[in-house]
Amino acid sequence: MNNSVFSQRERNIIILLIVIVLGAILLYAMRGLYGALLGTSVMYTLFRPLNRFLIERWLWPKPLSAIIIIVLSLFIIILPFLGIGSMLVRKAIELQQDPTWINKIIETINSFAGDKLGKPDLLKEQLETSAAYFGGMLTTVVGGAANVFLGISVMYFVLFFAFTNYKAFEKSLTHYMPFDEEQVISFGTELKNVTYSNIIGQTFIAIIQGACLSLGFFIFGVSDPLFWGVICAILSFIPLLGPPLIFVPAVLILLSQGQTWQGIGLLLWGFGLVINIDNLLRLIIAKKIGDIHPLITVVGVIIGLPLFGIMGLVFGPLLLVYFLMAVKIYKANKRLSLKKEQLEDKL
Numbered sequence: 559m560n561n562s563v564f565s566q567r568e569r570n571i572i573i574l575l576i577v578i579v580l581g582a583i584l585l586y587a588m589r590g591l592y593g594a595l596l597g598t599s600v601m602y603t604l605f606r607p608l609n610r611f612l613i614e615r616w617l618w619p620k621p622l623s624a625i626i627i628i629v630l631s632l633f634i635i636i637l638p639f640l641g642i643g644s645m646l647v648r649k650a651i652e653l654q655q656d657p658t659w660i661n662k663i664i665e666t667i668n669s670f671a672g673d674k675l676g677k678p679d680l681l682k683e684q685l686e687t688s689a690a691y692f693g694g695m696l697t698t699v700v701g702g703a704a705n706v707f708l709g710i711s712v713m714y715f716v717l718f719f720a721f722t723n724y725k726a727f728e729k730s731l732t733h734y735m736p737f738d739e740e741q742v743i744s745f746g747t748e749l750k751n752v753t754y755s756n757i758i759g760q761t762f763i764a765i766i767q768g769a770c771l772s773l774g775f776f777i778f779g780v781s782d783p784l785f786w787g788v789i790c791a792i793l794s795f796i797p798l799l800g801p802p803l804i805f806v807p808a809v810l811i812l813l814s815q816g817q818t819w820q821g822i823g824l825l826l827w828g829f830g831l832v833i834n835i836d837n838l839l840r841l842i843i844a845k846k847i848g849d850i851h852p853l854i855t856v857v858g859v860i861i862g863l864p865l866f867g868i869m870g871l872v873f874g875p876l877l878l879v880y881f882l883m884a885v886k887i888y889k890a891n892k893r894l895s896l897k898k899e900q901l902e903d904k905l
Contacts, residue, residue, distance in 0.1 A: 593866040594712040596873050601631060601713065602720050603753045609721050624721035628714055636710060639869075642788055649785060741887055752879045756855075757872065759843035764794035766839065767801055767832055774827040778820040780808050794836070795871040796859055801832050854878055 588595075605627045612623040720727045732742050772787025780786070786804055793800030805828035812821035855875045862874015 591709070591712055593869060593873060594709040595716070596866075596877065597709065597713040597869070598716045598720065600753055600757060600872070600876065601635075601717055603750055604757060605631065605721075606724070609724060613724075620722040620724075621718075624718045627721060628718065642792070645785070645788065741890070745883060745887060748883055749880070752883075753876065755843055756876055756879070759839075760795055760855075760872075763836055763839045763843075764791040766835055767791060767794040770832050770835060771801060771805060771828070774805070774824055774832070775808065778812065778824040778827070779817065780812070780824070790832075792871070796856055799856065801828065801836070805832065854882070 609623055609627055612618045612626070613620055618626075732739075735742055735745075768787040768789075768791025771790040772783045774780075775783035775786055786808070790801050790804045793803055805824060809821045809825045809828070812818075812824060858875030858878040859871055860874070861878060862870025862872070864870070865877075866873045
């Protein structure tokens with residue numbers, strides 16, 4: 559005999575409230591690990607075919623396959639990112655210790671703008687306008703770098719168990735997803751395509767654009783072409799807008815120094831080659847594995863940088879695409895429900 563003061567319905571409501579409260583507390587406590595979990599999703603999607611191949615075709619032990627993939631990903635993904643980050647930090651420290659050439663460039667461009675455009679404080683005005691925004695952005699990015707090792711550790715910890723128990727992992731995801739089997743397959747395919755497009759496709763575009771701009775800087779006599787090529791590759795994750803942020807100021811510097819043909823040549827090189835390579839490669843990638851609209855990429859980067867630091871260049875657009883995919887499936891479910899209701903009403 560049940561002597562409880564609560565009915566079964568009331569107990570269910572109380573338990574549900576406890577679950578919601580505890581879940582909210584856990585979500586808040588784990589807020590610093592969202593980037594690591596999203597990174598796990600990306601890495602699992604990228605290396606899932608290789609993991610299945612090593613285990614099912616070559617019959618490797620599951621832990622060995624997971625360890626090999628983790629080591630491989632460290633060399634081809636993580637270490638290059640860390641190397642680029644280290645180079646940027648060293649350059650920032652160098653410029654902070656000796657800002658002479660930055661001040662000289664600012665004075666030269668302001669002098670050129672005053673003589674040719676009648677705006678002697680052109681660069682100063684632009685710097686004052688954007689200083690607050692980019693200062694806050696830089697602080698966020700650098701602050702996010704402090705947690706990079708924790709994020710990488712958590713990501714690989716989760717990834718190891720996901721790879722070693724990949725069937726149970728995928729089955730549990732499918733079980734708890736509020737989709738039917740057809741929608742799960744559709745969601746998985748689209749997830750794979752947008753991940754490949756944004757990670758592999760965009761990284762390939764960034765490397766090509768950075769290399770082309772670095773070559774252009776070398777040809778037209780701009781100093782430190784390798785460094786600026788790397789910066790261009792990073793900014794290339796912002797389609798169309800990124801590379802001009804590098805080569806347009808360089809053109810102004812060349813023109814202000816009296817190197818007219820070099821400045822015009824670099825301007826034509828930037829808009830004629832660097833920008834058009836982006837457009838051409840995006841068309842090829844869109845045909846092969848799908849593409850992400852440039853507007854989604856730009857908005858995703860703006861969203862992602864404050865949330866994930868430098869990795870927001872990648873995670874921000876993906877997060878936005880995942881959200882749009884969920885909305886698309888929700889709308890499809892809603893249409894299906896309406897059709898069922900109309901059919902039931904007719905019967």
